[in-house]
Amino acid sequence: MGLISGMFMGALFGISIMAGWRYMIRNRSRNRAAKAADIKLLGSLDRDDLIKLCGDNYPQWISFPVYEQVVKWLNRQLSKLWPYVAEAATVIIKESVEPILEEYRPSGISSLKFSKLSLGNVAPKIEGSIRIQSQKQGQITMDVDFRWGGDPDIVLGIEAGVSLPIQLKDLQVFTIIRVIFQLCEEIPCISAVVVALLSEPKPRFDYTLKAIGGSLTAIPGLSDMIEDTVTSIITDMLQWPHRIVVPLGGVPVDTSDLELKPQGKLMLTIVRANHLKNMEMMGKSDPYAVAFIRPLEKFRTKVIENNLNPVWDQLFHLTVEDKETQYAVVEVFDEDIGADQRLGIAKLSLVDLQPEIEKEIELRLMPSLDMLKIKDKKDRGNIIVKAKYHQFTKEEQDAALAEEKKMLENKEKMKKDGIINSTMDAIDDPTHVVG
Known part of the structure; x- marks a missing residue:
């Protein structure tokens, strides 16, 4: 008898819960439908309608973009x-x-x-x-x-x-x-x-x-x-x-405020790389690293022959125009007869760097910066760098502009003299290397 009554009470309790849940869902659905109708009605109101409804309380921040x-x-x-x-x-x-x-x-x-x-x-x-x-x-x-x-x-x-x-x-x-x-x-x-x-x-x-x-x-x-x-x-x-x-227009205008200007300087030390991918059939790769923020301003380390764990410990000064959006790129190549082969590439975001504080960072080397093109998932090693950001004063900004102009003029002269094929070839500029 106790078993039967227990089963009956349990079934009754379960039915009660289901009925209550159904009522709550229906009530919630009706409320949502009512709110949706109200929102749709409000959405159809124009500026004049809202002014009539709100009077002097009409919020000025409401706009009707077209x-x-x-x-x-x-x-x-x-x-x-x-x-x-x-x-x-x-x-x-x-x-x-x-x-x-x-x-x-x-x-x-x-x-x-x-x-x-x-x-x-x-x-x-x-x-x-x-x-x-x-x-x-x-x-x-x-x-x-x-x-x-x-x-x-x-x-x-x-x-x-x-x-x-x-x-x-x-x-x-x-x-x-x-x-x-x-x-x-x-x-x-x-x-x-x-x-x-x-x-x-x-x-x-x-x-x-x-x-x-x-x-x-x-x-x-x-x-x-x-x-x-x-x-x-x-x-x-x-x-x-x-x-x-x-x-625009025929009258000369001052566009100096719109031009790109150097904002600061990134002092980037390429310290070493670990466990690089070997690209040689015999022996080991001869790696060197290239660092840049802008492709026309590339800086190159020395070559470390026959070594998959090279130590460069070289410092470069890279100009920064917008710390919030830019990043430094570091590429590692294997020097070879003919075309050098890329061993890996990594990027360093600048937004998190605190001014005047040097930070050591380990970057994983990837086959490409475009993640959609990465098919080879094998480990390519990593590269360790030290980074410190310096914000320019007005005087330093003017000096950086003059230095950039001088560097481009030197590269153009080298190209005219036949020393380089194009300005993209001039990535061994000693004036930007310290140490």
């Missing part, structure tokens, strides 16, 4: 203007980018120029929203989501013992563009525009390369060379804090 309408309007106008914009941009790109290609031209390539350049008929698109980042006096800064799945007709003429035209196809660009407008009182009310690509998320440039009348294998490593060149140009010229400053 970003979506602005984006649609900009895309329509861009589509209409694209034939004219593309024609003008083609001339500007050819005149401005070819000298840049010359600056970044790798050794072994005697000429790298456009033999054909057309941006096609498909206009770029602004996606998402336009985000206003700051509105300080005289300037407006905004970030724009940018996508271009274009149909350009671009052919690079490459000379490296043989002539090989390379066609760039299936171009896809996904990035966020930072635009800064410098305002003025004269029409069109904008005296200069700054354009840069944000580093996070990393800009994506997807494309395929096709040899015309030949094979990409005619020049070993050609695909990697072009990809490295494109990445270097974007990083050094366009990726924030680096930027392009374009004055």
